[in-house]
Amino acid sequence: xxxxxxxxxTILTGFLGSGKTTLLNKILSEEHGKKIAVIENExxxxxxxxxxxxxADEEVFEMSNGCICCTVRGDLIRVLGxxxxxxxxxxxxxxxxxxxxxxxxxxxTFFMDDEIRDEFSLDGIVTLVDAAHIEQQLxxxxxxxxxxxxxDVLILNKTDLVTDEALDNLEARLRDMNRMAxxxxxxxxxxxxxxxxxxxxxxxxxxxKHRPSFLEPEYPFEWTGVYSLEKGxxxxxxxxxxxxxxxxxxxxxxxxxxxxxxxxxxSCLRLYAEKEKLINPGEIVPVGKHVSLQLQSSGxxxxxxxxxxxxxxxxxxxxxxxxxxxxxxxxxASTSEKENIDQNLSILTPIAERIWVxxxxxxxxxxxxxxxxxxxxxxxxxxxxxxxxxxxxGVDIFRTKGFISYSGEARRIVFQGVHMLFTAQPDxxxxxxxxxxQLVFIGRNLDEAEMRKGFDKCLV
Amino acid sequence: xxxxxxxxPKGMLHQGWSAQVDDYAIVCGWAQEGQTFLVGDVAGGLxxxxxxxxxxxxxxxxxxKGGLLAxxxxxxxxxxxxxxxxxxxxFWESKECxxxxxxxxxxxxVEHIKWSPNGKFLAVVFKKHVYVFDDKGQEHxxxxxHPSTVSAIVWSNSNELATACxxxxxxxxxVKDKVNQKLEWRGSLVSMALSPDGDIVACGSxxxxxxxxxxxxxxxxxxxxxxxxxxxxxxxxxxTVLATGGSDRVTVWSxxxxxxxxxxxxxxxxxxxxxxxxxxxxxxxxxxxxxxxxSVFSWFIQKDGQGDPVGGAFAGDLVSQIAWRPDDGALxxxxxxxGITVWEFRVRTKAAPKGFG
Numbered sequence: 001x002x003x004x005x006x007x008x009x010t011i012l013t014g015f016l017g018s019g020k021t022t023l024l025n026k027i028l029s030e031e032h033g034k035k036i037a038v039i040e041n042e043x044x045x046x047x048x049x050x051x052x053x054x055x056a057d058e059e060v061f062e063m064s065n066g067c068i069c070c071t072v073r074g075d076l077i078r079v080l081g082x083x084x085x086x087x088x089x090x091x092x093x094x095x096x097x098x099x100x101x102x103x104x105x106x107x108x109t110f111f112m113d114d115e116i117r118d119e120f121s122l123d124g125i126v127t128l129v130d131a132a133h134i135e136q137q138l139x140x141x142x143x144x145x146x147x148x149x150x151x152d153v154l155i156l157n158k159t160d161l162v163t164d165e166a167l168d169n170l171e172a173r174l175r176d177m178n179r180m181a182x183x184x185x186x187x188x189x190x191x192x193x194x195x196x197x198x199x200x201x202x203x204x205x206x207x208x209k210h211r212p213s214f215l216e217p218e219y220p221f222e223w224t225g226v227y228s229l230e231k232g233x234x235x236x237x238x239x240x241x242x243x244x245x246x247x248x249x250x251x252x253x254x255x256x257x258x259x260x261x262x263x264x265x266x267s268c269l270r271l272y273a274e275k276e277k278l279i280n281p282g283e284i285v286p287v288g289k290h291v292s293l294q295l296q297s298s299g300x301x302x303x304x305x306x307x308x309x310x311x312x313x314x315x316x317x318x319x320x321x322x323x324x325x326x327x328x329x330x331x332x333a334s335t336s337e338k339e340n341i342d343q344n345l346s347i348l349t350p351i352a353e354r355i356w357v358x359x360x361x362x363x364x365x366x367x368x369x370x371x372x373x374x375x376x377x378x379x380x381x382x383x384x385x386x387x388x389x390x391x392x393x394g395v396d397i398f399r400t401k402g403f404i405s406y407s408g409e410a411r412r413i414v415f416q417g418v419h420m421l422f423t424a425q426p427d428x429x430x431x432x433x434x435x436x437x438q439l440v441f442i443g444r445n446l447d448e449a450e451m452r453k454g455f456d457k458c459l460v
Numbered sequence: 461x462x463x464x465x466x467x468x469p470k471g472m473l474h475q476g477w478s479a480q481v482d483d484y485a486i487v488c489g490w491a492q493e494g495q496t497f498l499v500g501d502v503a504g505g506l507x508x509x510x511x512x513x514x515x516x517x518x519x520x521x522x523x524x525k526g527g528l529l530a531x532x533x534x535x536x537x538x539x540x541x542x543x544x545x546x547x548x549x550x551f552w553e554s555k556e557c558x559x560x561x562x563x564x565x566x567x568x569x570v571e572h573i574k575w576s577p578n579g580k581f582l583a584v585v586f587k588k589h590v591y592v593f594d595d596k597g598q599e600h601x602x603x604x605x606h607p608s609t610v611s612a613i614v615w616s617n618s619n620e621l622a623t624a625c626x627x628x629x630x631x632x633x634x635v636k637d638k639v640n641q642k643l644e645w646r647g648s649l650v651s652m653a654l655s656p657d658g659d660i661v662a663c664g665s666x667x668x669x670x671x672x673x674x675x676x677x678x679x680x681x682x683x684x685x686x687x688x689x690x691x692x693x694x695x696x697x698x699x700t701v702l703a704t705g706g707s708d709r710v711t712v713w714s715x716x717x718x719x720x721x722x723x724x725x726x727x728x729x730x731x732x733x734x735x736x737x738x739x740x741x742x743x744x745x746x747x748x749x750x751x752x753x754x755s756v757f758s759w760f761i762q763k764d765g766q767g768d769p770v771g772g773a774f775a776g777d778l779v780s781q782i783a784w785r786p787d788d789g790a791l792x793x794x795x796x797x798x799g800i801t802v803w804e805f806r807v808r809t810k811a812a813p814k815g816f817g
Contacts, residue, residue, distance in 0.1 A: 055568065057587070059608050061626050061648035063667040070667060074608065074626060074648050077666070078571070085484045085502045085796070086527065113666070114688035114734070
């Protein structure tokens with residue numbers, strides 16, 4: 001009946017050899033006091049008595065209307081339909097899929113089937129990634145990129161087989177594909193059970209707690225440092241880093257609180273839209289301009305900042321300061337005293353720092369982006385726009401998540417979608433929080449500019 | 461309980477007896493011409509009650525490891541079979557707690573079993589295959605592999621078995637070992653009912669529709685617009701009307717004349733949650749319906765599909781199955797909480813059975 005507690009379900013996906021069986025065995029054998037039912041794919045080999053393990057063939061059922069969003073997993077409906085009759089005997093369901101499975105129908109089953117929807121709630125999608133082989137797999141099959149795209153949690157497994165650098169690159173690539181997932185590294189699927197169960201991944205507040213930046217807009221810069229400087233000449237030094245250039249913008253009178261940082265980020269976004277000016281080592285970095293530092297020569301390079309008056313400056317840089325070991329060093333009181341610049345060195349530390357969600361070149365067809373806009377939207381316009389967008393592009397839009405501010409509604413609206421299926425439900429009241437809209441889309445070949453334009457038209 | 465208050469039996473349903481089993485009661489049926497009422501629960505408990513008084517005659521526990529899934533009572537009423545998650549089928553005698561035969565199909569669930577009308581064969585669904593055993597438990601026939609797990613079986617006559625799965629209904633002659641007919645349609649078929657003459661095949665589909673075929677003319681059609689999937693279907697004994705679930709109302713299609721295509725179905729509205737079981741009386745046009753809200757109603761159905769309630773009762777929890785006693789003098793309901801309720805069914809006054817008495 002409708003007032004009963006729904007049983008949470010986690011979907012566990014990942015390619016053959018990514019460690020799903022190891023993880024399942026670990027979950028089942030751990031003392032966690034939970035009774036877990038596992039629905040295992042036909043090739044599964046969990047051999048443990050602690051849990052109720054049911055084998056099921058993956059039966060993907062398309063409907064006569066040909067709509068891919070109506071495609072469900074028939075085996076799950078059958079098995080869960082019987083399991084719900086034993087509701088009091090387990091607290092949790094784990095569904096394991098094969099590496100070849102499309103996660104769409106699995107997730108859709110929990111939205112499409114009326115009886116399953118009444119008894120179970122999709123708690124989250126966990127994708128195991130074999131760190132050593134995923135690069136190959138991503139190039140070869142759509143399923144593996146879809147499994148990454150659908151994930152709420154990405155477990156980067158077998159990390160002992162690859163270098164830290166390769167892992168960082170891989171993580172960056174996966175984040176590009178799916179910015180809302182939480183990424184966890186592990187060796188032999190030795191992750192805490194809490195990373196797999198009770199994710200409440202479809203509860204956005206939980207998601208934000210784990211990935212506070214997932215709804216944030218992307219910027220063409222990753223880092224901001226605020227330095228309190230006197231009038232005088234300063235040197236910016238950079239060691240060798242991952243790229244032969246780094247673009248940045250230098251602003252004066254930068255506040256260090258979140259609001260001023262965000263305001264400056266928005267104005268830097270406009271500066272970055274202009275073509276960058278190339279600056280060679282030894283040259284002066286102009287204020288309020290989009291510049292690109294030339295870093296091709298080996299060793300440490302230095303550039304100059306000349307301040308005619310004391311100011312808190314903001315440096316908005318393409319990469320983090322750490323990656324290039326970026327330093328600001330005070331040279332002299334002013335440019336007029338050019339002698340002995342090697343003397344009086346003092347390295348300055350920033351009075352504030354901020355990491356931004358960086359925009360990357362999207363190499364993969366599968367990617368994600370966020371829309372963030374202040375103000376209210378017109379519910380009817382939004383509904384019309386989304387219905388149209390999802391009916392035309394729903395096949396390529398895998399997941400949608402976000403908060404919306406409806407005009408005239410005191411509560412914020414939580415938005416969730418899998419392909420063309422979406423729900424928009426009122427959540428808590430906005431209270432004193434600024435009313436804004438934050439939406440994340442994950443999909444294949446998404447037309448970001450067009451979608452942003454479409455959303456903006458829904459604003460009141 | 462949402463939207464429905466407990467109430468005492470009304471109309472033609474009169475207080476009978478009630479009992480309680482240990483777990484979710486999943487299957488039930490009348491045996492020995494109504495002298496015995498059999499109930500199975502999901503934990504594998506099996507119970508036999510005296511049909512009249514509700515006195516427990518015998519019981520046994522945990523007969524299928526993992527859970528009991530299906531039961532079929534032999535047409536002579538003296539034997540029955542059960543199946544479960546352990547891949548086993550057991551044969552039983554109705555009058556005492558005695559298993560006479562055990563069959564093992566393999567690792568996997570046995571979800572559907574059904575005795576043929578003459579009681580010679582027991583059809584057993586195991587994953588994508590259907591097996592037919594004789595009453596001694598000897599394998600008599602085995603189907604080809606179906607394209608997906610078989611979701612429903614019905615005997616159209618004593619030698620012909622219909623199976624439903626994703627995309628097709630197949631009619632097998634299990635004696636001559638041949639396929640008599642294959643009806644294809646791209647959809648996940650979740651339930652199936654045949655008209656008593658075997659000509660009309662009705663299947664509930666995952667996409668919230670009911671699909672019909674007429675075997676004699678090869679015509680098919682689709683009835684859409686259900687808010688949920690029609691998992692429950694029942695033909696009356698004359699094959700005139702088909703009652704369907706798929707929402708909180710019972711939708712009744714009439715096959716009179718050129719129907720049901722292009723006609724408006726009868727809609728029986730008293731339940732407040734979706735229909736969870738349907739059963740027509742053994743004779744006459746009486747329909748019993750149970751719902752997830754625990755309500756049970758009996759209806760007098762007209763040939764055009766319209767109907768009037770003739771009785772109502774509250775069974776306490778989701779009604780998992782409902783069964784008319786062979787003489788239609790009683791109606792039994794089992795529920796998700798293990799509750800069993802049997803009502804006497806008779807006219808309260810001498811007036812015609814129409815409306816609440």
